[in-house]
Amino acid sequence: MYIYLFSLLGNVTSTAALGTLTMLMSAVGQNMLWGRISDHYRLRTQLIVAGEVTAGLTYIIVFFIHRFYIDAGLNVVAGLCLITGLAILEFFWSMSDVGWAALVTDVTTPKTRGNFVGAINFVMSIGRMTGIILAGVLYADGLGFRQGTIFYVVSVMLLIGAIIMWLVSRTIQISTTSDSRTTATKVRDKPAENPKLEAEFSYENERAFFWFLVALTIVILGVASIGQIFPLFLKLNEGLHASDLEVSLILSAWTLGGMSASIAAGRLADKAGRTPVILSGLLMAAATPLFYGLAPNVISMAVVYGMNGFAFMTLQTAGFALAGDIIPEHRRGRLLSRYNTVMALGWGPAGLLIGGPLADFQTAVLGATARTAYINAFIVSSMLIISGILVFAARVRKADRFSRLAMT
Numbered sequence: 001m002y003i004y005l006f007s008l009l010g011n012v013t014s015t016a017a018l019g020t021l022t023m024l025m026s027a028v029g030q031n032m033l034w035g036r037i038s039d040h041y042r043l044r045t046q047l048i049v050a051g052e053v054t055a056g057l058t059y060i061i062v063f064f065i066h067r068f069y070i071d072a073g074l075n076v077v078a079g080l081c082l083i084t085g086l087a088i089l090e091f092f093w094s095m096s097d098v099g100w101a102a103l104v105t106d107v108t109t110p111k112t113r114g115n116f117v118g119a120i121n122f123v124m125s126i127g128r129m130t131g132i133i134l135a136g137v138l139y140a141d142g143l144g145f146r147q148g149t150i151f152y153v154v155s156v157m158l159l160i161g162a163i164i165m166w167l168v169s170r171t172i173q174i175s176t177t178s179d180s181r182t183t184a185t186k187v188r189d190k191p192a193e194n195p196k197l198e199a200e201f202s203y204e205n206e207r208a209f210f211w212f213l214v215a216l217t218i219v220i221l222g223v224a225s226i227g228q229i230f231p232l233f234l235k236l237n238e239g240l241h242a243s244d245l246e247v248s249l250i251l252s253a254w255t256l257g258g259m260s261a262s263i264a265a266g267r268l269a270d271k272a273g274r275t276p277v278i279l280s281g282l283l284m285a286a287a288t289p290l291f292y293g294l295a296p297n298v299i300s301m302a303v304v305y306g307m308n309g310f311a312f313m314t315l316q317t318a319g320f321a322l323a324g325d326i327i328p329e330h331r332r333g334r335l336l337s338r339y340n341t342v343m344a345l346g347w348g349p350a351g352l353l354i355g356g357p358l359a360d361f362q363t364a365v366l367g368a369t370a371r372t373a374y375i376n377a378f379i380v381s382s383m384l385i386i387s388g389i390l391v392f393a394a395r396v397r398k399a400d401r402f403s404r405l406a407m408t
Contacts, residue, residue: 004145009079015079018083027341029092034097035333037095038102101320104120117324214391219285242301250305257308274318286386292378323339
């Protein structure tokens, strides 16, 4: 989509606005509306089905509007319609994000949550790889978007998923109610005999979740700040000078590393606790950007970037499990919406506001070479992640004690 948008707009900043606007609309939808509806009406599967159906139909509408302007020879207007339409689509599609996050938390217990989330992330990684390959085949130099093939395929897949979820929704609702009560009972067993202890238990968890989001925000900004310039770094003549196929190999290594991390991190998080697993992922995420400028060839870069994918998915798997452990049941929709919003910071704003300007300033004002500017941006990325680690270690570690308490 970014490549196709750039062919219509011819401007990097306008093209990057897609990720920023869709992230903002998703955040507004989840935090202002869908999270509250989920908690108030106890809706999970209904939000998923409604979100997927709405997204599937809206993709087709957006395609036809953009095609109208393409046929009229107004490519820039067509590109802006895509950005605007997909941002509006994301506002409604985000109800599905809330539904999934709350549902996964509902149907798991603290003893099994990490392993279950890891399995879901593994399936998600397979889907991502499949989607990349399918989109590459269908793209056909932009014809896949221009003629609507990709839009049609995406819409059909979304509608099929919605139908499957609708068919099994009654069973899931029954399981959700049962498992939620079981989980809530286990979490409250410790302090239930004393209202003051129960209040303290809830207060400590919510405070830990707040600081967890602060730490996670810093980390995600650090990780995502170099996401848009990393492929450019790979293509530099004074660096690896990687071909398109080699760039694809390196980027695919990130997903493969994440796939292997999903299962391992989930199991370890259930056995050893969330904090040590999250810290190990954070440390690896902070270290790997420092090696990007040292990798002598494509294979070694693929290995390093694969380790970065392993680190990020370790954080995502164990982090979601920790969030599910410490969020009070009656506020799952709203607080998980905030968690989703923080994770969505990687869609575009970080690169647009941090990594890109930092690199441009060095080359345009300081006269640095592109390679030097990118390597310095990688160092800044690591420094941001380390800052997030310090916040996590200082303010969030206590949360793992409470999550262990819930497991017993």
